[in-house]
Amino acid sequence: MKRLVVLVWLALMPPLPALAVQPDEVLENPALEARARELSKGLRCLVCRNENIDESNADLARDLRIAVRERLVAGDSDEEVIDYLVTRYGEYVLLKPTFRGANLVLWLAGPVMVLGGGLIAVSYLRRRRPEDAAPPEALSPEEQARLDALMGDNRRL
Amino acid sequence: MIIELGHFALILALVLACVQTVVPLVGASRNWPGAMAAGGPAANGQFLCLAFAFAALTYGFVTSDFSLRLVTANSHTDKPLIYKITGVWGNHEGSMLLWCVILALYAAMAAVFGGNLRPSLRARVIGVQGAISVAFLSFLVFTSNPFSRLATPPMNGQDLNPLLQDPGLAFHPPFLYLGYVGLSMAFSFAVAALIEGRVDAAWGRWVRPWTLAAWLFLTVGIALGSWWAYYELGWGGFWFWDPVENASFMPWLISAALLHSAIVVEKREALKSWTILLAILAFGFSLIGAFIVRSGVLTSVHAFANDPERGVYLLMITGLFMGGALTLYAARAAVLEAKGVFALASREAALVANNVLLAVSAFVVFVGTVWPLVAEMAFDRKLSVGAPFFDAAFTPFMVALAMLLPLGSLMPWKRARMDRVMAPLWGALALSVALGALVWVLQTGGSMLAPIGAVLAAWVGLGVVADLWQRAGKGRDLSAKLRRLKGLPRADWGKSVAHAGFGVTLFGICALTAWQVEDIRVADVGDTYDVAGYTIALDEVRGGRGPNYQTTMASIEVSRGDRTIATLQPEKRFYPVAQMPTTEAAIDNGILRDIYVVIGDPQEDGGWAVRTYIKPFANWIWAGCIIMALGGCLSLSDRRHRVAAGAARAPAAGVPAE
Numbered sequence: 001m002k003r004l005v006v007l008v009w010l011a012l013m014p015p016l017p018a019l020a021v022q023p024d025e026v027l028e029n030p031a032l033e034a035r036a037r038e039l040s041k042g043l044r045c046l047v048c049r050n051e052n053i054d055e056s057n058a059d060l061a062r063d064l065r066i067a068v069r070e071r072l073v074a075g076d077s078d079e080e081v082i083d084y085l086v087t088r089y090g091e092y093v094l095l096k097p098t099f100r101g102a103n104l105v106l107w108l109a110g111p112v113m114v115l116g117g118g119l120i121a122v123s124y125l126r127r128r129r130p131e132d133a134a135p136p137e138a139l140s141p142e143e144q145a146r147l148d149a150l151m152g153d154n155r156r157l
Numbered sequence: 158m159i160i161e162l163g164h165f166a167l168i169l170a171l172v173l174a175c176v177q178t179v180v181p182l183v184g185a186s187r188n189w190p191g192a193m194a195a196g197g198p199a200a201n202g203q204f205l206c207l208a209f210a211f212a213a214l215t216y217g218f219v220t221s222d223f224s225l226r227l228v229t230a231n232s233h234t235d236k237p238l239i240y241k242i243t244g245v246w247g248n249h250e251g252s253m254l255l256w257c258v259i260l261a262l263y264a265a266m267a268a269v270f271g272g273n274l275r276p277s278l279r280a281r282v283i284g285v286q287g288a289i290s291v292a293f294l295s296f297l298v299f300t301s302n303p304f305s306r307l308a309t310p311p312m313n314g315q316d317l318n319p320l321l322q323d324p325g326l327a328f329h330p331p332f333l334y335l336g337y338v339g340l341s342m343a344f345s346f347a348v349a350a351l352i353e354g355r356v357d358a359a360w361g362r363w364v365r366p367w368t369l370a371a372w373l374f375l376t377v378g379i380a381l382g383s384w385w386a387y388y389e390l391g392w393g394g395f396w397f398w399d400p401v402e403n404a405s406f407m408p409w410l411i412s413a414a415l416l417h418s419a420i421v422v423e424k425r426e427a428l429k430s431w432t433i434l435l436a437i438l439a440f441g442f443s444l445i446g447a448f449i450v451r452s453g454v455l456t457s458v459h460a461f462a463n464d465p466e467r468g469v470y471l472l473m474i475t476g477l478f479m480g481g482a483l484t485l486y487a488a489r490a491a492v493l494e495a496k497g498v499f500a501l502a503s504r505e506a507a508l509v510a511n512n513v514l515l516a517v518s519a520f521v522v523f524v525g526t527v528w529p530l531v532a533e534m535a536f537d538r539k540l541s542v543g544a545p546f547f548d549a550a551f552t553p554f555m556v557a558l559a560m561l562l563p564l565g566s567l568m569p570w571k572r573a574r575m576d577r578v579m580a581p582l583w584g585a586l587a588l589s590v591a592l593g594a595l596v597w598v599l600q601t602g603g604s605m606l607a608p609i610g611a612v613l614a615a616w617v618g619l620g621v622v623a624d625l626w627q628r629a630g631k632g633r634d635l636s637a638k639l640r641r642l643k644g645l646p647r648a649d650w651g652k653s654v655a656h657a658g659f660g661v662t663l664f665g666i667c668a669l670t671a672w673q674v675e676d677i678r679v680a681d682v683g684d685t686y687d688v689a690g691y692t693i694a695l696d697e698v699r700g701g702r703g704p705n706y707q708t709t710m711a712s713i714e715v716s717r718g719d720r721t722i723a724t725l726q727p728e729k730r731f732y733p734v735a736q737m738p739t740t741e742a743a744i745d746n747g748i749l750r751d752i753y754v755v756i757g758d759p760q761e762d763g764g765w766a767v768r769t770y771i772k773p774f775a776n777w778i779w780a781g782c783i784i785m786a787l788g789g790c791l792s793l794s795d796r797r798h799r800v801a802a803g804a805a806r807a808p809a810a811g812v813p814a815e
Contacts, residue, residue, distance in 0.1 A: 022757070023679045023766050044541045050399050052543065055392050095543025097528070102536045106528045110521040110550050117513040125506050128427065130498045130572075 021054060025065055032072050039068055039081055044095050052095055160225065163213025164304035167254075170206035170261065171294040173199050177264065177287030181280035185352075193276050196283035197268035203290060204261040211258050214303055215245050224310040227251060227303050233316040233734050235705040243327035244317045249451060249467075250303035252330055256447075257293050259338040263367075264290065267342065274363065281349035282342075289341050292474045300467055316705065316734035325385035332378030333405055337443040339371025340408055343415060344440035344482065347433045351485045354492040356429040361422030364436065366798050368419060371439075372412040373789030379405050380782035391740030391755050393770050395669070395778055398547040403526045404446030410519035411439040414512045421508050425497035425570060428509070430490040435516070437482045442519070444475040454530060500572040507565030511558065518554035525550065559613040559663060562656060563620020567627065581623040589615030600672070610667020617660030621653045651792025655785045662781025668774035679764040689771045691752060692716045696724075698756070698765060706730045708741075711756040711765065715745060727756040751775040 021040075027033040040054035045061040053061040053068075064085070071081045085093050097103045139147065177199035184192025214227075218241050223229045231248045232241055246252040264286040271279040297303070320326070346364045350356045382405070387395045396402065415435040421428040448454075452468025499505040525542045532538045563585065567578050593612035600607060628645055629638035674689040685694040697712040709729045715722045725743035732739070745752040750773045757766030 021677055023677055023760070026677060042543075042545050044543060050397065050541075050543065055394065090539060092539045092541055095541050096545035096549070097540055097542055102532060102538070103528075103540070106524060106542065106546075107550070109524045110517065110554075113517045113520055114513065114554075117517050121509045121513050122501075125499075125501050125509060128495070128498050128505075129500055 021065065022062070025062070025069065027069055027073065029073075032069070035078060036065070036069050036072055039072075039078060040065055042082075042095050043068070043085060044093050046089060046093060159213050159216050160222065160304055160306075163210040163217075164302075166206040166213070167210040167294070167302075167304065168298060170203045170210065170257070171291065171298055173203040173206060174261075174287050174290035174294055177203055178284050178291055180284075181287070182284035185277045185280040185284070188277070190276065193280035196280050196287070197271075200261065200264040200268040200283050200287065203287075204258075204265040207254070207258045207261045210304075211245070211254055214251060214254060215242060218242065218245050221314065223312070223314055224306050225303075226305050226307050229307060229311055229314045231317050232314040233705060234313055235734075236317060236322070237704055239324075240317060240322045240327065243321075246330050247317050247321045247327075250297070250301045252334070253293070253297050253301055254303050255331065256334050256338060257290065257297060259334050260286070260290050260293060260341060263338060263342050267345075275353075278349055278353055278360075281352055282345045285345040285348045286341060289345070289478065292477070296467075296470050296474065300470055313734075316732065319706065319730070319732040319735055319737050319739045320389065323385060323389055325381050325389070329378055329381040329385060332374050332381060334378075336371045336373075336375030336378050336412075337405075337408060337446065339367060339374060340412055340436075340440040340443050342367035343371065343412075343436040344478075347436035348482050348485060351433060351482075351489045354489055356422065356433065356493050358423050358426055361419050361424075361426075361432070362797070364432075365416070365419045365423060366793055368412055368415050368436075368439075369789050369793050372409065372416055373786045373793070375405065375409045375412065376782050376786045376789065379409060380779045380786075383782075384779050387775070388742055388744055389739070391742050392768075393673075393742070393753050393772060393775075395666075395775070398525075398544045400526050401446075401450050403522050403547075404442075404449045407442040407519045407522050407526075408439055408446060410515050410522070411435060411442055414515035414519070415439050417508050417511050417515075421497075421505055425499065425505055427495045427497035427499070427505060428512075429493040429495055430486075431512070433490065433493065434486060435512070437479070437486060438516075441475070441479045441482075442523075444471070444478065445523075448472055448475055449526070497571075499570065502568070502573045502575060502578075504565060504568040504570050504573065507561065507568050510561055511565060514554050514558050514561075518551055518558075521550050521554070522547065555663070556609070556613065559617050559659070562617050562659070563623065566620065566624050566652065566656060581627045582620060585616060585619035585623045588619055589613075604671050606667050607671035610664055610671070614660045614664030614667070617663065618657055621657045621660070625653055646795055646797070648792045648795040648797070651788045651790070651795065653788070654791055655788025658781045658784030658786075658788055660781070661777050661784055665774045665777030665779075665781055669772055669778065672773040674771040676769045678767060679760050680767045681764040684764075688769045690717060691722070691769075691771065693754070693767075693769055695765065695767060703730065705734065706732045706739075709756065711754075711767070713743070713754050713756075713767070715752050715754075723752065725752070725754050727754050729756060746776060748776065749773065 021037075027036060037054060041052050043053045043064060045051045045053045045056035045058050045064070047058050047060050048056045051061075053064045067085070068081055071084055076084065082094070091098060097106060099107055177196055180192050180199065181196030184190070184195065214225075216222075217225045217228050218232055219238065221228065221232060221234050221241070223232075227248060227250050231244050231251075236244070240247075244251075246255045264283055267279070267282055267286065271282065274282070343364055346360065346367070350360055379402075382402070383395045386397070387393055415432065418428050418432040418435055422432050448468060448471040451471060454468060497505065525546055528542045529540055532540050563582055564578060567582065589612050592615045593608045596611040597605075597608040625642060625645075626638075628649065629642045632638070676686075676688040676693075678686065680686065680693075680695045682695055682698055685692060687693070692715070694714040694716070695711060696714055699710055699712075701708045701710055707730065710726050711728075713725045713727065715725060723745035725745060727743040728741035730739045730741060731737070740755060742753055742755045744754075750771055753770040753772055753775075755768040757768060759765055
């Protein structure tokens, strides 16, 4: 009875989107499934905002997840699966950009900036070394007079 | 009527902001004391006006005044009162008003607490802060007025986005804004100092508490957002490298760098021009963040006000302030001469390394965030930059930072000897490597992430202990040591606590990423199954009704052996007004693990999709953030910030000769 109530309730409610990976999508072979999950995390759900297909609720993400699994069951390597999707959807589908062409700028930005920043920092630090720094300037006559006055004050106390 | 008064107060605030900008700045350059002093009252007045405007808008939301366009679009009479209030900032216009309130609050605080600043510096700080207010208030008044009315008010509103009807997210924006906008103070101090051409230890001491406050609010705000994503979105992730998350993370990284470099200015009068640059950039990243969130140029799960026109205006504000400040910097930075000298191995040098790592990591995040845009415009390539890129490109910086941290924090100023620095650390190093090895042996295979995380976290944590132990002095007398520890300045305690928090967060992230166990299956009511040693029983699924939603709730009993651990009630909700479903995961929180269950769809041939996750050490991630923020609070309460407030006045009163 309770079950019936729930079912009626659900029938009245509008359809809800499915949650990420569904039980019916999961492959029997745990090794293949693990590879599918790992691949899915690097593939973008094309109609979503910055979500991978493993996490997305969209129908397209489900289709892509199933496509990935079909290719894996058919014996494709990880690279072949990725190539298969890239030829159909473009490199937009990859959450991890390729190393090709202008993307090198993206990938090399970090190492280059660290090298550059490091070099600048080291040259700065070298200039600040005690032995290289300019000797402290002598006091100007006014400063000397003020110092003498202050010291004199002190002596009087 | 109250709404009209609020609207009027908002416009009055804009006028006062103009006064606050022009009068003190002119006064400071002409050396007119009266004009310089006018900045304070103008700032206070502007804050009072905006506070009133904000209260008026809140009143509109609480009383469900649907003649206001904003209330109609974002509220509903059935919504619980707390979300009517938080709904004020759950939209573009209201959140922008909150932003302006906080901006004015900081200016008013500078006016009230700035009594010991040089009058000219204080006038310039308030003036620059006023200029930022002018920009944002005119943005608010002319492009996104929260007080605009509807000609024919509807019977009821369209409800707030259900995802935002949640305590974690309700208080996430105010904290973030306190952080973002707090960085405007560092910016104003930097610009004021550039105009004056003078940066000294006192400047460093002044800019530090503001940066610290901004940083700790950002920490809390980001942690709240991440925690919300964890329990609300239903798959238990805590960070997605989404453009909007990055928008808050970049200022956090830069302000963390600024926090450390300001210490060098304060204690050693070095790194001045770099610190000024960081202060400018930190606020620059805040502005870029506001632009990213509100313009919609980058697709993000957060974008909530995608309006190109507003985007253009925000881009203009960003360009104006960054262009102006950086031009000023280029012209004046050479005036700032450094004084302190130090060796290559010294705390100064360690802090420089910290700054290079933090600043470059922020720029890496920046490049990754804007790359899709650049690639599309410059190379006509439509591509994505997602989590895998950031994980690979960003993580090394944090690893290097964690490796350096204990070394740097034990180094003395001016000149360090590595053997002396390492002497108290050898034990910590040995212990942490041993712990890493233990973790590696215990987990048998699996990723190297967990052992590396364990080594780094232990190294950071034990490094803090070694630091404190050394500060407690030599000798065997424990009570004397404790006394000395108690006498340490609060800033030193703050440093230790914040660094420990960093270690805790680091460990939480590594452990969760490496050891999470996931189970997805179809379960019938009455089914029982095991996940990673826990027994999960789906007892019941029933329908129900909340104040403004319908729900499907499951009752799942989790037990281990004979002991019942928890009865979890995950829900699927549907908000009819907004036509939106949400997932409410049920979580049994623990220190060592979270048990996280989500109820999915009913299956065609009976049963329900149920997902179960065992998430080890998940809470350590946010606990670490809270500990970091507590460290910030401790440091903020340090005596010298208060002593400094009296120190400048004392000589004026005359020092009695003894």
